[in-house]
Amino acid sequence: MGFAEAWSSPELAGVEFTGTGYSLGHSDGSGEEEISPVAGATDLAGFHRFIDQSGPSDGSSQQETDYLWSNSSSWAVVKNEVMSTFQEFHSTGVFEKSLNASFIVLIPKKGNASDIKDFRPISLVGCIYKLIAKVFAQRMRGVMDGIISDSQNAFVGGRQILDSVLIADECVDSRLRNGVPGVLSGFFGCSRGVRQCDPLSSFLFLIVMKGLSKLMRRAENLGLIKGFRVGRDIANQVEISHLLFADDTLAVSGLKVKVAKSVLVLVRNVQDLSSLVTVLGCRVSSFPIPYLGLPLRVSPRLVGSWDSVIDRIEQIQRNFLWGGRGEEFKYHLVRWEQVCKPIKLGGLGIRRLIPFNQALLGKWLWRYGKESHRPWRRLVSCRYGDDVGGWTTRPVSIAVGVGAWKFIRKGWDAFSPNVRFRVRDGSRVRFWEDLWCGNQPLCRTFPRLFSIAADRHATVANCYQLDNSRITWNVLFRRSFQDWELEDVSIFLDQLYRQEGIGRGYDNLTWIPSSHGRFEVRSLFLCMSNFASYDFPWKTIWRSMAPIRVAFFVWTTVWGKILTIDNSRKRGNNFVNWCCICKQNGESVDHLLLHCSVVHDCWNLILGFFGMYWVMPRSTKELIHAWRGCRCVSCKNTYRHAFIGSSPIMDKAHQGDCPSKVI
Secondary structure, eight states, X not given: OOSSSOOOXXXXXXXXXXXXXXXXXXXXOOOHHHHHHHHHTSTHHHHXXXXXXXXXXXXXHHHHHHHHHHSTTTHHHHHHHHHHHHHHHHHHSOOOGGGGOEEEEEEESSTTOOSGGGEEEEEEEOHHHHHHHHHHHHHHHTTHHHHSOTTBOSSSTTOOHHHHHHHHHHHHHHHHHHTOOEEEEEEEOOSOOOOTTOTTHHHHHHHHXXXXXXXXXXXXXXXXXXXXXXXXXXXXXXXXXXXXXTTEEEEOSOSOOOGGGOEEEEESOOTTHHHHHHHHTOEEEOSSEEETTEEESOOXXXXXXXXXXXXXXXHHHHHHHHHTTOOSOOOOOSOHHHHTSOGGGTXXXXXXXXXXXXXXXXXXXXXXXXXXXXXXXXXXXHHHOBOGGGSSBOOOOOSSOOOHHHHHHTTHHHHGGGEEEEOSSOTTSBTTTSSOSSSSOHHHHOHHHHHTBSOTTOBGGGGEEEETTEEEEOOOBSSOOOGGGHHHHHHHHHHHHTOOSTTSSOOEEEETTSTTSOOOHHHHHHHXXXXXXXXXXXXXXXXXXXXXXXXXXXXXXXXXXXXXHHHHHHTTOOOOOOOTTTSSSOOOHHIIIIIOHHHHHHHHHHHHTTTOEEOOOSSHHHHHHHHHTOOSXXXXXXXXXXXXXXXXXXXXXXXXXXXXXXX
C-alpha cells in the first residue's frame, strides 16, 4: 500500500488475484495537496455546529479544538503535526494503537429517554485515524472498478444496485422461456463485520467478497456448479453463476447457506428435489421472490395490476394535498393535471408516476450506449442483439415474457430524438438517419439527395477517407446530379466539411436538452410531458417571504379555485350567489378579494398609509403580475392606467418604469 517494504499478492486456497498495476501510495508519502481537502471534509465542523446550537462555550479544550477544525484557517495550526504523523505512518506502516480507538456514545432519540431502545448508538472515531482512512479510501476509490469482480455491484463507481436486478431478471426470464430447469439460491454468508463508521469498511468488505467470487468462479470452472447461459448465439453466450451486492448473494445451488435467510427457487421442474433440499438445508420458494427490494419474475398476468396500484398511489397524493391526513371529505380545488405541471407553468411540480417512471428507464438506454463493458450490458446484448451502431438493442418482439429490458426498450422512440451523436471514427453512426450533422438527420435536411443515395443505411465511416489527417468525403449516389440538385449538393458538402474531429477517437453520444451533454432524467421527463408554455407569476408566489400556507392560498387564488359561492355552485351546492361581505353582488374570487366595496376600502386604507391610490386590475393574476413587475408591453400599458394619485407616481408610470418599483 505504498510503504517502504514490498507487499506480496494475497493468496486464498490457491486462487490467484490479479493486480491493476497501480500503487495506492507514493514514494514520498502523502502530500499536503492530498491531505488538506480530506481534513476539511471531516465531521469536526459538525461538532462545532452542535456546540453553537447547544449554547455558549464553557471554555473547554475540546470545544476550542472543534472550533479550530471548523474554522477555514485552522489547517495552518495543525498542519505540521498531521503531516508528521502521515510521514511516520508512510515510512513504518504502523501507528499508535490509541489512534484507532473508538468511543460508543448513546444519543437519545427523544426527550426524557429512559429505555435502551430510546437511544441510538454511534461510534466516534479519532480524527487522525479518520484522516488516514479517508486518504486511503480516496486512493482506493479510483482503482476499485479494476480490482473488484464484475459480479459485485455495490460501493463501486459506475455500478448500481439495479444492475444486479436486471441481470437476474433477464437470466430467469431466458431460462424459463428455454425450458431448461435450474435452481436459484439466495443467501447471506457473513458472520463478522467491520466498523461501519470507518471510511475503509466498504472497500475492505468488497475485497474480501472478491475472494468468495473467485472461489465460486473456480468451482464453476471445475464443473461443481453451472451458471445460467443467456444469448442467441451459442458461441457468444454470457454465463451468470452468481451476483453480489455487498453481502447479498444470488447463486446457483451447491454452496453452504445460512438457512434462516435462504430460499431455494425452482426454475421449471428439477429432479431429485427432496435430496437437494436435504443437502442445502433451506426452504423451497417460488416466483415471484424479492431480490434487492424488487420482485423477481412477476407473472405477465399481474403486470397490468400495477395500473390500479398507481391509481391508488396518486389518489393518496391528491387526498393528502387537499385534505392532509384527515379522514373528512375535502374538495380537490385544482385539477390534478394542472397540479402536476412544473412550478414555472403554474403547477406544483408533482410528477406523474407513469411518465416519470418512463423517464427513469431512459437512464438504462443512455447507459447501454455508454457502458459497453458492463456485465448487464453484455448480457442484454447477447440475448436481444445490437441495433446498428450498438447504441441500443433490436426491437424486442418476444410475445411472451416479462424480461425487464422488454419494457425498457419500448422507450427508445421517445428517447432517441433527444440524442445527438458526436462522430469520431464514424463506425457506429448512420450517415443519413442519425443526428450528427446539423440540427436534424441528413435524410430530412436533404430529402432529394437521400432519395438517390446508393446506400441509405451506410455509416459515416463508409462515406469518408482519411489521408494524413485530411478528410475527403466520398458519398455514393445512384446517378449523376440534375441541374436543380446542384445547389443542394453545394450546401450538403459545405455542411460536411465544417465538421471537426472526424477520424480521431471513438463515436459518442450527447444529450441535446442538457447544456453539458449528459443525460438528465428531469429533461427527458419534460420532453415526454410536452407541457404547453403559460405565463404564470410563479416567482411572486413561491419566492416571496410569505409562509408556505399563504403562498399555497395565493397559488389557488390565481387559478380562481378557492371556494367562493360561485365555485361552490359549480360543484353542485345550492347557495344564493351573493357576497357575504357587501351583501350586493355575486361572490367570485376577483370580487371577494379585489372589487367588493368593503374590501376596496380596506385596500385604499392600507395603500393610503403610503400616500398611494390604486385602481385594482380585473383579476388576481394581473394583481400578482403587477407586484412582481412584469416587463411585457401589454402589462405596462395596463399598469399605467391602474395607478392614479400623486404626481411622482404618474410621472414614473408614464416614463415606462414598472409600477411595482414605484411602490
